[in-house]
Amino acid sequence: MMKRIKSVMFALWICLSFILTIASGSFVILYIFIKGFKSVDLEFLLSNPGGIPIGTEGGVFPAIIGSILLMLIAIVFASILAIATAVYIVFYCRSQRLENIADAIIQCMAGVPSIVLGLFGYSVMVVTFNMGRSLLSAGLTLGLMIFPFIQVRVEKAFQEFSRSAINASYSLGVSKVYTIFKLVLPQCRRDIVSSITLAGGFAMGAAAPIMLTGAVIFAPVPKSLSSPVMALPLHLYILANEGISMEKAYATALVLIALLIIINIFAMTLTLWRKEVKR
Amino acid sequence: MKTAFDKVSVFLVKVLTLFSLLLLSFIIIFIFKEGYTFFKEVPILKFITGTTWNPTGDPKKLSIFNIILGTLYVSIVAIVIALPIGIGCALLLSGYVKERPRLIIRGFIDIIAGIPSVIFGFIGLMVLVKFFEKAFGFASGESVLAGGILLAIMVLPYIISTCDETMDKLYRAYSPVAQAMGISKIYILRTIVLPQSLRGIAAAAVLAFGRAMGETMAVMMVIGNAPIMPKLLGKCQTIPSLIALEMGMAEVGSLHYHALFAAGFVLMAILLILNIALYYVKRSLDR
């Protein structure tokens, strides 16, 4: 009897947990979609914010472009460094100690809260290097944030790549570089692209690192790397927190969440496709 | 046969790696150094045990005990809510969901993990805070509890994926044998999978706790940001929201500015201690 009660309680617990998880997640997404749906139209997507205070009227066009540009700068910067580091650690590093040190640094970096990175970007890039609050400062700060994310995943993809195929390539007298470019990278491409995409989404949604380094309340579409930018997450924060316009806030949230879901699904399809092929 | 291309590539890889590692080390050292500058002026003990934070007053009072407590409190509330739900959900996923639907559910959970914290904050502001105000007649719904609930939803995906990884392996390893003996799934999950995945659960809890402590936007929008002694239904302040709110107005190089770095330093130190603790917990559970 006791055993029976325990089992029932246990089943109840795991079912409830599952339902709560799915429900809370769906709620967040659906709530934004339902509340924001009626305010999003082509005009909202394609016009500048207007009204006084700014944001009460108009759209989010500069913020969409700003967010995409920030994401691009972040992923270009982070992925070049992250892939090079992963290649070095997996294929060139011969010292276990160096590998451990690199690992510790990257792990430590992964644990740095994004606001602290914003603080770093602010005092080093904006203030010390005099780059000002700009697209570049903010993009690079986001790049620092996603570096560990990409590095860890790419390194894992390399580690999981068949060691025997790599040895078979070396045993043909083929150089390491050729092996990496022609055998390993093409086969890991999907994993790499998928991690970069996910990281891009992560960068696009982050508000904390950019609020000090480059994102501003209003700016036109940036003309150069040194212009300040608008970004969707910060725009949403300002609309909501200052109580400027809830209607526009819902619409902005919807645009942001829709962009991120598209990015996520793209990344997932890549990974799923790869798994199918491997089977 | 080494071509010029080979040589250039190897050189580039080495240079870029060196650059990355130096850059990351620089960031970590920089934050510690800026914090250290502050501790020369204000003793670290006073900084973390004093309760008054008033950067604009005269004399300035810069101590963050309440803020540290606030950070810990919100995060603990989040973990207390999220951990049981996350474990339960992971158990169900590993025992009862087949490969295909599982991929879809995990995809959905990944999407939740990808929702930016500012959106959570926004929903928290519109739904949770309003709800507290209406349902309990609070003057203000901004509270530790609101922050905790919101963070719980945010860290749930991390808990689920970390736990599910361990549990799935265990379930796959034991279920054929156990089922061949006619033991029910529930029993396998409850008596083998759950107790055996303690290590994974500990890892998940620490990971989620770290995430929660470092979270800025969502928390900032629902906790009221008052550097007072935190109570479950009262306002509080956390280190990340302190930095986010005050960095823009602190004059570069001022004591206030350094105090914010010092706060960042304290946050990182707590996270570091937590991770080291996890490392030892893992190791002791390995034996």
Add this chain to the structure above:
Amino acid sequence: MNVLELKDFRAYYGSKRVINNLNMAIKKNKITAIIGPSGCGKSTLLMSLNTMLEEAEGRTEGQILFNGKDVHSISKEEVRRRIGIVFQKPTPFPFSIYKNLTYAPIYYGVKDKKRLDGIVVEKLKISGLYEEVKDEIHGSALKLSGGQQQRLCIARALTVEPDVLLLDEPCSALDVKNTANIEKMLMNLVQDYTIVIVTHNLSQAKRISDYTAFMLDGELIEYDETHRIFTSPQDNRTKEYIEGIYG
């Protein structure tokens, strides 16, 4: 004539010595079989011959002479090109059959499409795969059966025109028919190549090899013409092994 010669050769993993003072010469255009119980160092020996041991974090002392020259005086890419190796587990690259076979030639600068096609067909014919796969040359190599994959790997090793072919238990995962295919292929290849094969299968060594070396605990116990090893071994341990004492 000796293609490969080992002088006072020793191999280590970390501080553990796995091959001890080995002296041996491998004759050109012959099949040499290396036999011995598991863990006797025969695979390690094979990997050392084309410097692949260092990829497995091992190290060697003593001399390996390739056509009279110390292998360490030649670049390791060159050594590996001229001494090919095929591992126990088939390791086709996750590409098409065609790309598997052109992977290394392209690296060595063959660009002409016709010449590449020629190499592919020639090597597939040598390995006896051509008739079986000629219609799916651009299909994934991973779809081939285990035996076909292994023959593809041998063909791939031949695309760089090596002088020596090392094989590490190439048939241990294959059935009788595929084993026979590979054995037949090796006996044809030996006119142009020197072959060294590590095998667990004594009857295989007896069937195809000209010379046989018996190793035990990292030492070369006996090395002679195959028929003498199997009919009148000089050392008692060799005798016991071929009679099945060590298994």
